[in-house]
Amino acid sequence: MKNKEHTRQVRDTVVKKFKAVFGYKKISQALNIPRSTVQAIILKWKEYQTTANLPRPGRPSKLSAHTRRRLIRDAAKRPMITLDELQRSTAEVGDSVHRTTISRILHKSGLYGRVARRKPFLKDIHKKCHLKFATSHLGDTKHGDTKQLNFLATMQNVMFGVKATQLITLNTPSPLSNMVVAASWFGPAFLHQGQGRWLKLMGRWMQPNTGPFWKKT
DSSP states (O other), X not given: OOOOOOOHHXXXXXXXXXXXXXXXXXXXXXXXXXXXXXXXXXXXXXXXSOOXXXXXXXXXXXXXXHHHHHHHHHHHHOTTOOHHHHHHHHHHHTOOOOHHHHHXXXXXXXXXXXXXXXXXXOOHHHXXXXXHHHHHTTTOOSOOHHHHHHHHHHHHHHHHOSTTOOOOOTTOOOOHHHXXXXXXXXXXXXXXXXXXXXXXXXXXXXXXXXXXXXGOO
16 A cells, blocks of 8 residues: 655656666665656656656545644544534635535544533522422431431422322331222132132042041041
8 A cells, every 4th residue: 555655856856767777776776765666657657758646537535635634633622613613614724615525524534423411401490499498408317218208209299290299108008998808809719719629629528427628637
């Protein structure tokens, strides 16, 4: 891969020495350039009678290497800069390009745009309410589960509204009516199905002269 091009003066010197009947090896040693480069320069001169750069295929780049480095340096130095600002700064230099061209150049160098994270918009009245609520609970103890739950519930009311929360307390037993309903509903059904199927598999229910099967040893 070619790192750089030799200047027009060096190429003309190669042709001049070749006309003076110098060989490839002597020209390479005199100018300190590779022998293959000397050969390529002379072959090009023999074919086109010139040492200048020939027209190349494809559209040439609109931005020079200096302008590209300047764009990359500005974008790396100021991460919050926009493409419009880079476009205006490029136009001031004299290179008018589209925003997508600048974006493509930055992408090739590994620089990509990022969107800032959204923050909740808090007005002054919201900040005052939060400060008032926080100062009113400065003396609360860390012990006492009920007080902590009340604190959390009130905080949820302030942030999300009253309808979004429901105050609860710890260590509150379930009502007795719920337990009775559960026992009266699930108990007989389980006994009727479960015990009946088990007894059917055993092949007996109440045998005569022996009493219930669960009293038999």
